[in-house]
Amino acid sequence: MSIYDELQQDKGIAAAVDEFYRRVTLDPQLAGYFQGVDMGRLRAHQAKLISQVTGGPVTYDGRSLAEAHAGLHISDADFDRVVEHLAGTLTDMGVADSTIAQIAAVLGAHRGDVVGDPAGLPG
């Protein structure tokens, strides 16, 4: 069984992504980054990305992570906090710790595409 199946496929992933962004946008450390962002599009892209990296049949069709986070100047602490919210959401949905650790490792590998100035652009 793939992690995608363990997460209850697209339906479970969509529910997890909704709850994850609810937590992220309620967190005063993070909320400011998401002001003015089209959250419907963001949720749809994040769900596709998670589906793809967990072995689902969906292909991520959003921007590269470096492009999407360019100019946001996200810190390592912010990155860690976002991963914590994802892990907390999955824990509360009953996902096994070992599965969460695998997902966190896959997404955590993209830290360099998210933190600081990932696209090397001015501003």
Ligand code: HEM
């Ligand atoms: C594991 C870490 C992360 C992953 C996998 C991830 C993934 C994504 C994805 C898939 C998108 C959508 C790209 C698109 O629509 O084309 C996105 C956009 C965005 N992310 Fe992240 N993200 C991560 C961490 C963070 C962190 C730590 C923050 C801020 C604290 C953040 C803030 C944003 C914002 C504000 C956008 C919208 C940018 C815009 O539409 O202009 N992300 N992210």
